[in-house]
Amino acid sequence: MVRLLVTGGAGFIGANFVAYVLQSHSEVEITILDKLTYAGNRNSIAKLLGSRVKLVVGDICDGPLVAKLVCQTDMIVHFAAESHNDNSLSNPWPFIQTNIVGTYTLIQAATKYHKRFHHISTDEVYGDLPLPGNDVKFTTTSPYQPSSPYSASKASSDMLVRAWIRSFGLQATISNCSNNYGPYQYIEKFIPRQITNILSGRRPKLYGSGNNVRDWIHVNDHSVAIWDILTKGRIGETYLIGANGEMSNKAVLEMILRLMGKSQDAYDIVKDRPGHDLRYAIDATKLRDDLGWQPRYTDFQSGLQATINWYSDHQDWWQADKNKVEASYARKNQ
Template sequence: MRVLVTGGAGFIGANFVLRTLAQRPDVEITVLDKLTYAANPATLESVADRIDLVVGDVADAALVDRLVAAADVVVHFAAESHNDNSLADPSSFVQTNLVGTFALLEAVRRHDVRYHHISTDEVYGDLDLDDPTRFTEATAYNPSSPYSSTKAGSDLLVRAWVRSFGLRATISNCSNNYGPYQHIEKFIPRQITNVLAGVRPKLYGDGLNVRDWIHVDDHNDAVWTIIERGEIGETYLIGADGEVNNRTVVETILELLGQPADAFDFVTDRPGHDRRYAIDSTRLRTELGWQPQYLDFRSGLSATIDWYRANPDWWQPHKQAVEANYAGTERVIG
């Protein structure tokens, strides 16, 4: 099987490549990645001789067409995905998430290639903290940021191409991922590397915003389950029942690193900050038989901390630039 992985040098995509090669030696992988700031080719160094890494833009229609023509399956991870960045400049989110997806869909349509589209639970908006419900495949889209709105738009493009052109495609919407090789601008690795660097973690607003955490390996195992057993044209939600509020996450990181649980600072909340995400993955589990392996968030978080502590050469070169981007935008409160 020849698999084209877009965004395969980013966090989830690179973990998908590493896990696939470890578990499926018969799979040949081509990675298409623009190698923006969020990608790190060092993540793929251990498998460099087993993949074809193509540096390019997913919105480059001619390049995409050539790569898709040589593939049996396309797995589309490539996306601009950081909410803060989408608020500062939405243009790259429109270009990558919408125009890039359009280029892929047209190539897949021309060459009749199986396509799987990676999306996010953020397309559904948010839930109240005391709401007993969770997102399902039937939940209406209600995005609240340039990031989530462009991801919602890309999902709708896939659905339209399935209905209008008979595309052999599936979609998955996943909850928040954590694990090794995640860019340190993201919430969990930023807090971990702050503590390791002797910097107090920062917590938006009151810290009660809830995210539904899933280990990246569980996510990628679910993606393969959908590729192999999912019904064409359908959407599947991927989640591991990992609802935890941001304050608890920071306190747990501090405790696991031997620091006082209150050794963090509250900073001003970001605009449009979604309150709670929660995924109901019943359909994926009952119809396709997938089950998460990382059921204890605390132990998964501990393993993730161990990885960042053991791999400073991977993240330290980027730490100063990341924190410089936040300088002046986070006012300590309380």
């Protein structure tokens, strides 16, 4: 058996990755290390726990705990992070602590015990691109230009991993992925927030003009890409993950409204986010050519409909937090 440690495995992308590995790779035993903060939900993984999956509730900044778990594993996939831009603008400190200090703690242990390490990052470390009308996309040679405390903390963690690869021989890879969507995403994020607003009788909200463009990828395609990088990627390399899914926030919101039987203008414009990046777009040529990865969920509308159906069918998963999330946005006029 291959022993895999997954940090942040009760979060959105981590939980979906654990489900994918459990279903597709019978030779793998998984330990999830998750602090179970507001975005880490035990219910997202409850049905996965068993003989091949166990949960350890703990903090990636806890050096002795991390060392103990890393010593007992073969490979680490590091998802655990504070990830919501709006929260980083209100209180940057948890992002510094978790995303930088937590990553340092993990790579120290991975280096000491000679373990394979894969670091999950974001396209947001590259800043933003001009709006559509050109073919410029992020590549592995794009300069880092983070715009928020969140993206700056992720950029910092990437640089730590790169330095430990070069200076200490850490056996690691990095991936920077575009915006994910799918089941189990916390309702503060753009797509689930709009879906759950409609389901709970609230009007959806759109920042500013809504012309900001994101490059959407289904979380299941991301999971497959991570496994391919973990098992076939070259040590020391960075791979960008994207599925050519560029759409403006306004277009995504109007599609959600239409798919849910509402008027496409039935939303409110709210105050824009400070430093809001204009556009993200990923060039995943290296991942496709070197490792043979291809996205399967290339029809965004059908993937979005399936996501709408999931939130509609699993209202018990999100309803308890809905009022709190919207109250937080209301305090910021968003």
